[in-house]
Amino acid sequence: MREMIKKIVMELLPELAGGLHLDRYARVLAAGDSPTEGATSERFRPRYAVDLEILGPDMEPDASFPKYSAVPLPVSVGGGQESGTFCFPEEGALCVVGFAYGRQDHPIIRQIFPLGVSLPALERGEVLMQQSPTSFQRVDAQGNWKRETSADINESSLARTVKAENYSADLGSENRSVAAHSTESVGSCKTIEAGTVLTLLAGLRADLGSLGALNLTAGGDSTHSTAGSAQETVGKDHTSKVTGNRQIDIAGNRGLTVQGADTITVEGEETIKARGKVTIESAQELLLRAPVVKIQGILTTEGYEGGPGSSTLYGDFTVRNGRVDVPDKDVTAGAVSLRGHTHTGVMPGSSTTGTPVGG
Numbered sequence: 001m002r003e004m005i006k007k008i009v010m011e012l013l014p015e016l017a018g019g020l021h022l023d024r025y026a027r028v029l030a031a032g033d034s035p036t037e038g039a040t041s042e043r044f045r046p047r048y049a050v051d052l053e054i055l056g057p058d059m060e061p062d063a064s065f066p067k068y069s070a071v072p073l074p075v076s077v078g079g080g081q082e083s084g085t086f087c088f089p090e091e092g093a094l095c096v097v098g099f100a101y102g103r104q105d106h107p108i109i110r111q112i113f114p115l116g117v118s119l120p121a122l123e124r125g126e127v128l129m130q131q132s133p134t135s136f137q138r139v140d141a142q143g144n145w146k147r148e149t150s151a152d153i154n155e156s157s158l159a160r161t162v163k164a165e166n167y168s169a170d171l172g173s174e175n176r177s178v179a180a181h182s183t184e185s186v187g188s189c190k191t192i193e194a195g196t197v198l199t200l201l202a203g204l205r206a207d208l209g210s211l212g213a214l215n216l217t218a219g220g221d222s223t224h225s226t227a228g229s230a231q232e233t234v235g236k237d238h239t240s241k242v243t244g245n246r247q248i249d250i251a252g253n254r255g256l257t258v259q260g261a262d263t264i265t266v267e268g269e270e271t272i273k274a275r276g277k278v279t280i281e282s283a284q285e286l287l288l289r290a291p292v293v294k295i296q297g298i299l300t301t302e303g304y305e306g307g308p309g310s311s312t313l314y315g316d317f318t319v320r321n322g323r324v325d326v327p328d329k330d331v332t333a334g335a336v337s338l339r340g341h342t343h344t345g346v347m348p349g350s351s352t353t354g355t356p357v358g359g
C-alpha cells in the first residue's frame with residue numbers, strides 16, 4: 001500500500017521525484033549582456049540575467065542538473081517600465097534557486113546570499129547600500145546619512161530644493177555656471193575670504209550698496225579705473241587723508257564750486273603755474289598776507305567794475321628795475337603826496353638829497 005501511494009503521488013507530482021520542489025543553492029558563473037536603455041526583457045533573452053550551476057548539499061556542482069544560461073535576476077524594488085533597483089552579482093556569488101511549476105526548465109533566482117565573501121562594516125539599526133569600500137551610502141541607527149565615493153557624482157534635475165539648519169562644504173576647487181539669473185539672500189552676516197585674489201566682473205553693470213555703513217580697506221595698493229565718466233555724491237562730510245604724496249592729472253578743464261568757506265593750508269611751499277591767464281575774483285576783498293609779497297612783472301590796479309582803481313599798501317613798497325605810473329590819481333604815503341613832493345639840494349649823479357619840500 002505504501003509503495004502504491006508513493007507511485008500515485010510521484011505520477012501526480014513528478015517534481016517530487018526530482019526534488020524540484022526544494023530550493024537549491026547555485027553559483028553564479030557569468031553575467032549576461034548588459035541591457036541598453038529601452039531593451040525589452042524576454043524569457044528567451046532576459047538581458048538582466050546570469051549563468052548558473054546548481055550545487056548539492058556539499059556545495060559542489062550537482063551533475064544531475066545542467067548549467068543554466070541567462071537565468072533572470074530578481075528585482076528587489078520596483079520592476080516597472082525602465083524602473084527598479086538593479087545590480088549584477090559578481091562571479092562566484094551564491095544564490096537560492098527554485099523551479100517554477102516544478103519544472104526543471106524554469107529555474108528562478110529567489111535571492112542572492114553573501115556566502116563566502118567579505119562583508120562591509122554594519123552596525124545594528126544601520127542601512128547600507130555599497131558598491132565598493134570607497135563607494136557607498138549609509139544610514140546609521142540615529143538616522144544620519146553618509147554618502148561617499150572615490151569617483152564622480154553627477155546629478156541632474158529640473159528643480160532642486162535644499163533646506164538645512166546648517167550647511168558646510170569643504171571643496172578643493174569649485175566651478176559654477178548659471179545660465180540665467182542668480183539671487184542670494186542672507187538674513188545676517190556674510191563673509192567672503194580669498195587667500196590670494198578676489199575678482200568680481202560684470203558684463204553690463206555692477207552695483208554695490210549698503211543701507212548702513214560701507215567700508216573699503218586695502219592693505220596694499222588700490223587702483224580705481226573708469227573708462228567713462230565718474231560721479232561721486234556725498235550727503236555729509238568728506239574727509240580725504242594722504243600720508244604721502246598726491247598727484248592729480250587732468251587732461252581737460254577743472255571746475256570747483258564751494259558753497260561755504262574754503263581753506264587751504266600748506267605746511268611747505270606752494271607753486272601755481274598757468275600757461276595762460278589767471279583770474280582771482282572776489283565780491284568783497286582779496287587779502288594777500290605775507291611778510292614779503294613779490295610781483296615779478298607789471299602790477300596794474302583797476303576798479304572792480306573796470307576803469308581806474310585804488311590800492312592801499314601797509315608796509316614798505318619797493319620797485320626795482322621799473323617805474324610806477326599813476327596817470328590820473330596821486331600816490332600818498334601818510335600825509336605826504338607824491339605828486340607835489342620835491343627835495344632841496346639834489347646833486348646830479350648823486351643819491352643824496354636834502355630836506356623834502358612840498359607834497
